[in-house]
Amino acid sequence: MVEAPMTVTRRAARLGLYAILAAVAFIYLMPVWVMLITSLKDVEEIRSGNLLSLPSSLNFDAWVTAWGSACAGSSCEGISSYFWNSFQIVIPAVIISTLLGALNGYVLSFWRFRGSELMFGLLLVGCFIPLQVILLPMARTLAFFGLANSTPGLVLVHVIVGTGFTTMFFRNFYIGLPQELIKAAKLDGAGFFFIFRRVVLPLSTPIIVVTVIWQFTQIWNDFLLGIVYSGAETQPVTVALNNLVNTSFGGKQYNVDMAAALIAALPTLIVYMVAGKYFVKGLTAGAVKG
Amino acid sequence: MAALTIENAVKNYGQGDILKGINISIESGEFLILVGPSGCGKSTLMNMIAGLETVTSGRILMGDDDVTNVQPKDRDIAMVFQSYALYPNMSVAENIAFGLEIRKVPKHERAQEVERVAKLLQIEHLLDRKPGQLSGGQRQRVAMGRALARRPRLYLFDEPLSNLDAKLRVEMRTEIKKLHQNLGTTIVYVTHDQIEAMTLADRIAVMKDGIVQQFGTPQEIYNDPNNQFVAGFMGSPAMNFIPAKLAGTAAAVTVEVTDANGAVQQLPVPNSAALASQIGNEVVLGLRPEKITEPLPHKEADPMVTHLPMKVLVTEPTGADTMVVSELNGTQVDCRLGPRFDVTPGAAADLMVDMSLAVFFDKATGERIDR
Amino acid sequence: MNQQTNTAGRSINSAALSPLARLQQALADQLPKLVMAPTFLIIFVCIYGYIGWTFLLSLTKSRILPVWKFVGFEQYEKLFMNDRWMVSLENLVIFSFLFIALCLLIGMVLAVLLDQKIRNEGFIRGIYLYPMAISFIVTGTAWKWLMNPSLGLEKMMHDWGWTSFSFDWLVDPDMVVYTLVIAAVWQSSGFVMALFIAGLRGVDDEMIKAAKLDGASMPTIYRRIILPSLKPVFFSCFVILSHIAIKSFDLVAALTGGGPGYASDLPANFMYAHAFTRGQMGLGAASAMVMLGGVLAILVPYLYSELRGKKHG
Ligand SMILES: Nc1ncnc2c1ncn2[C@@H]1O[C@H](COP(=O)(O)OP(=O)(O)O)[C@@H](O)[C@H]1O
Ligand SMILES: [Mg+2]
Numbered sequence: 001m002v003e004a005p006m007t008v009t010r011r012a013a014r015l016g017l018y019a020i021l022a023a024v025a026f027i028y029l030m031p032v033w034v035m036l037i038t039s040l041k042d043v044e045e046i047r048s049g050n051l052l053s054l055p056s057s058l059n060f061d062a063w064v065t066a067w068g069s070a071c072a073g074s075s076c077e078g079i080s081s082y083f084w085n086s087f088q089i090v091i092p093a094v095i096i097s098t099l100l101g102a103l104n105g106y107v108l109s110f111w112r113f114r115g116s117e118l119m120f121g122l123l124l125v126g127c128f129i130p131l132q133v134i135l136l137p138m139a140r141t142l143a144f145f146g147l148a149n150s151t152p153g154l155v156l157v158h159v160i161v162g163t164g165f166t167t168m169f170f171r172n173f174y175i176g177l178p179q180e181l182i183k184a185a186k187l188d189g190a191g192f193f194f195i196f197r198r199v200v201l202p203l204s205t206p207i208i209v210v211t212v213i214w215q216f217t218q219i220w221n222d223f224l225l226g227i228v229y230s231g232a233e234t235q236p237v238t239v240a241l242n243n244l245v246n247t248s249f250g251g252k253q254y255n256v257d258m259a260a261a262l263i264a265a266l267p268t269l270i271v272y273m274v275a276g277k278y279f280v281k282g283l284t285a286g287a288v289k290g
Numbered sequence: 291m292a293a294l295t296i297e298n299a300v301k302n303y304g305q306g307d308i309l310k311g312i313n314i315s316i317e318s319g320e321f322l323i324l325v326g327p328s329g330c331g332k333s334t335l336m337n338m339i340a341g342l343e344t345v346t347s348g349r350i351l352m353g354d355d356d357v358t359n360v361q362p363k364d365r366d367i368a369m370v371f372q373s374y375a376l377y378p379n380m381s382v383a384e385n386i387a388f389g390l391e392i393r394k395v396p397k398h399e400r401a402q403e404v405e406r407v408a409k410l411l412q413i414e415h416l417l418d419r420k421p422g423q424l425s426g427g428q429r430q431r432v433a434m435g436r437a438l439a440r441r442p443r444l445y446l447f448d449e450p451l452s453n454l455d456a457k458l459r460v461e462m463r464t465e466i467k468k469l470h471q472n473l474g475t476t477i478v479y480v481t482h483d484q485i486e487a488m489t490l491a492d493r494i495a496v497m498k499d500g501i502v503q504q505f506g507t508p509q510e511i512y513n514d515p516n517n518q519f520v521a522g523f524m525g526s527p528a529m530n531f532i533p534a535k536l537a538g539t540a541a542a543v544t545v546e547v548t549d550a551n552g553a554v555q556q557l558p559v560p561n562s563a564a565l566a567s568q569i570g571n572e573v574v575l576g577l578r579p580e581k582i583t584e585p586l587p588h589k590e591a592d593p594m595v596t597h598l599p600m601k602v603l604v605t606e607p608t609g610a611d612t613m614v615v616s617e618l619n620g621t622q623v624d625c626r627l628g629p630r631f632d633v634t635p636g637a638a639a640d641l642m643v644d645m646s647l648a649v650f651f652d653k654a655t656g657e658r659i660d661r
Numbered sequence: 662m663n664q665q666t667n668t669a670g671r672s673i674n675s676a677a678l679s680p681l682a683r684l685q686q687a688l689a690d691q692l693p694k695l696v697m698a699p700t701f702l703i704i705f706v707c708i709y710g711y712i713g714w715t716f717l718l719s720l721t722k723s724r725i726l727p728v729w730k731f732v733g734f735e736q737y738e739k740l741f742m743n744d745r746w747m748v749s750l751e752n753l754v755i756f757s758f759l760f761i762a763l764c765l766l767i768g769m770v771l772a773v774l775l776d777q778k779i780r781n782e783g784f785i786r787g788i789y790l791y792p793m794a795i796s797f798i799v800t801g802t803a804w805k806w807l808m809n810p811s812l813g814l815e816k817m818m819h820d821w822g823w824t825s826f827s828f829d830w831l832v833d834p835d836m837v838v839y840t841l842v843i844a845a846v847w848q849s850s851g852f853v854m855a856l857f858i859a860g861l862r863g864v865d866d867e868m869i870k871a872a873k874l875d876g877a878s879m880p881t882i883y884r885r886i887i888l889p890s891l892k893p894v895f896f897s898c899f900v901i902l903s904h905i906a907i908k909s910f911d912l913v914a915a916l917t918g919g920g921p922g923y924a925s926d927l928p929a930n931f932m933y934a935h936a937f938t939r940g941q942m943g944l945g946a947a948s949a950m951v952m953l954g955g956v957l958a959i960l961v962p963y964l965y966s967e968l969r970g971k972k973h974g
Contacts, residue, residue: 017777017779024789025788034803128960129712133949133953135932135949137718185388187340187368189389198388221797223914224910
């Protein structure tokens with residue numbers, strides 16, 4: 001197709017369009033930019049300058065403090081141990097819920113049984129109920145099994161809450177694969193797990209990536225389950241960050257708050273930058289479909 | 291020995307019967323075609339034969355074995371699907387060998403088998419490719435290769451050619467026919483294409499609404515259809531259905547038609563005995579287009595042949611012959627004329643009607659009444 | 662070669678199976694259900710069972726520990742007499758309405774702007790969407806600093822010469838709920854944009870070409886043809902945003918702590934406070950049930966129309 005030469009008004013409109021998009025981009029970027037430069041200033045500079053004034057020198061003291069010695073609640077050891085807590089919660093919870101979701105999706109797509117559609121419907125509705133309605137009984141159950149305030153307890157809760165979503169992702173993906181593929185494998189003599197391993201899993205890479213990223217960000221960013229079910233030693237980083245920000249022994253150290261917040265945000269931001277394409281897919285999966 | 295017997299098979303998904311008591315039996319080495327309009331239950335029946343769907347009631351036997359409740363993997367059946375269903379993550383060779391691998395056939399035997407099948411289907415040069423890198427026709431071949439590799443007792447083909455373009459479809463049709471002749475395999479083949487059905491089958495089961503309307507050889511189905519549905523489904527262009535009244539005497543029943551000049555003519559019927567009781571009734575006369583032709587000198591003496599002036603509405607020369615749309619008893623009828631016979635649209639032409647294979651149906655039920 | 666000789670004599674009679682083989686067969690038949698067993702447990706115990714449990718709790722006088730003494734709907738009466746709850750409900754209405762409306766508006770506009778064959782579209786889209794990857798706690802912390810009444814935006818404007826500028830919503834009980842809206846919209850509008858872009862890309866190109874040939878201008882095409890065809894996307898966004906709004910808990914905790922006083926509490930914060938820190942389990946359970954009711958009031962009609970649409974479409 002041959003583009004018509006741009007008229008002056010059309011060119012002006014394009015320019016205006018780019019200006020608007022840039023201005024909006026600035027607004028979206030500003031909060032994190034402000035966090036970053038604030039975390040590099042010292043307390044004095046924060047008081048004398050303003051949000052967008054650049055630090056006079058790169059000063060990583062606040063980051064060191066936030067990591068190793070800032071006070072959150074009654075302990076003053078920074079957020080490093082909570083940062084690792086989060087990983088200890090996230091990694092098993094992501095692996096287990098993804099695996100469960102894959103198997104569930106496989107059954108619900110290719111090995112239907114009487115009531116399996118109803119099961120999926122109940123699971124879907126379960127994805128959308130407010131967690132508040134299960135918080136209290138869950139707490140009693142964890143206490144009963146001696147899992148209160150423990151990392152395994154928190155992993156268990158995340159698996160319970162996340163399996164609905166992972167199942168939905170996998171089932172919506174598998175339902176798009178040709179049913180005949182599985183029929184062919186059945187006639188070839190393959191059994192349940194063999195078909196899963198050899199035929200279905202090799203085709204699942206995209207949806208596994210989407211699910212893992214989704215679950216990783218969901219669980220890493222969780223605050224509600226963390227604050228309800230973790231103990232002082234097993235807190236995830238979000239809970240610790242909130243404690244740190246709301247602890248004010250002797251003057252607010254905004255630079256430390258910002259450094260801690262950035263540390264807490266870093267893993268999901270990195271995931272987003274590395275695999276943002278899949279992240280978007282994860283977000284739009286199920287929501288936009290014909 | 292019957293290779294496959296289906297006894298009173300019924301399928302119900304919960305809202306009425308999809309298959310309403312199917313009875314079919316074929317001998318070892320026979321080529322059975324299931325044909326019928328879309329949605330009549332052909333795939334469902336195939337899946338039941340394969341064990342991929344449960345049988346609501348009735349039995350399925352392979353040889354003397356009742357396999358009604360046997361798992362698909364234990365039935366020793368291979369199936370070629372309409373969508374081919376090739377495993378996209380495996381190469382062509384791996385696809386072909388997959389069933390053997392599961393059955394724990396040693397590696398070198400698998401390789402031999404892949405080689406044999408690839409040679410048979412001329413896909414040796416494709417063995418290392420993934421299905422995504424193949425054309426439609428090549429995929430089709432690989433799908434057949436996968437079925438052939440296992441040397442099963444029974445092959446099922448579910449509309450295997452319907453995703454190919456017209457030319458390739460004819461080619462593959464011939465190829466499948468050759469394979470069947472060379473290997474002597476037992477095949478059940480689904481299609482909704484009546485030409486495929488006629489050319490490939492040893493036996494045809496014509497289905498509609500979950501019922502087998504007729505089960506027989508292609509010749510029986512074509513020349514001696516059970517009812518108006520079967521008659522209309524097989525053959526292209528379709529059989530003409532002409533409303534007409536029976537007349538004549540019990541010894542020589544005739545059927546009345548009005549020619550282009552408005553004169554009522556009496557055409558002879560082949561089986562007077564069966565129709566004697568129907569004299570005076572309105573019936574449906576079924577006449578294939580190739581039975582209405584230009585006057586053929588060698589048939590002049592045939593008592594079943596009559597000259598009939600007919601009005602020409604449209605002519606459609608196809609090269610080999612000329613299809614003429616004409617009119618009889620207020621209904622359009624198709625006629626097949628030789629290419630050199632000259633007719634003018636709008637004018638009347640002197641045509642020849644051969645009633646030797648005419649069939650008669652009840653006007654209300656569509657059932658045959660002349661047997 | 663003859664295939665039949667190859668297969669002759671293979672028996673596949675199911676009646677001939679040994680007991681062991683039959684047991685294996687039965688196990689194989691049940692395998693899909695066995696695999697789903699943990700999920701059955703999750704669904705029936707941890708979701709629907711627990712909802713029932715919470716409902717029962719809401720009918721009791723339970724405080725720090727469950728007490729199975731039923732008092733009917735007394736807790737619900739208490740709840741709706743409770744000023745803090747009523748404030749949280751009112752906040753939820755304001756917050757959800759503005760949050761959803763602004764997210765939809767901004768998201769849709771950005772999607773349309775980005776749909777104009779923009780250079781570096783992927784990059785710009787990434788910028789609009791990245792807040793979605795961040796935890797609400799981090800978002801709250803950041804905006805708490807930005808909107809700090811003495812050192813935040815206000816000071817920056819003063820430094821830049823606009824000395825009369827005043828922005829102290831964080832400590833103003835009447836305005837504090839709007840700070841929640843600002844931060845939440847910043848975080849979630851990119852998500853709406855992503856959904857709408859995906860929807861726009863799915864619109865049939867030939868339909869747009871046909872409209873152009875009919876003489877419609879681009880704005881008209883968007884208004885009359887493209888955006889109306891995105892109704893399903895619109896509904897999905899609406900449901901997801903409502904869900905986020907009703908669940909909102911972390912943002913309040915990090916940005917305002919519910920304050921000043923309880924001026925910026927949302928129902929989720931009310932529930933947490935009463936169920937877990939103030940020893941009012943019965944009341945907390947009742948508030949949770951009301952939240953569930955709110956979600957179902959949105960979700961059920963949505964799912965109903967979705968399922969109906971599928972059957973008919
Ligand atoms: N899993 C199923 N549940 C309910 N109805 C089905 C199912 N599969 C097929 N059917 C119905 O059974 C009928 C026959 O389908 P099918 O065997 O696929 O037809 P064909 O292959 O002859 O086109 C159709 O009306 C179809 O809607
Ligand atoms: Mg079919």
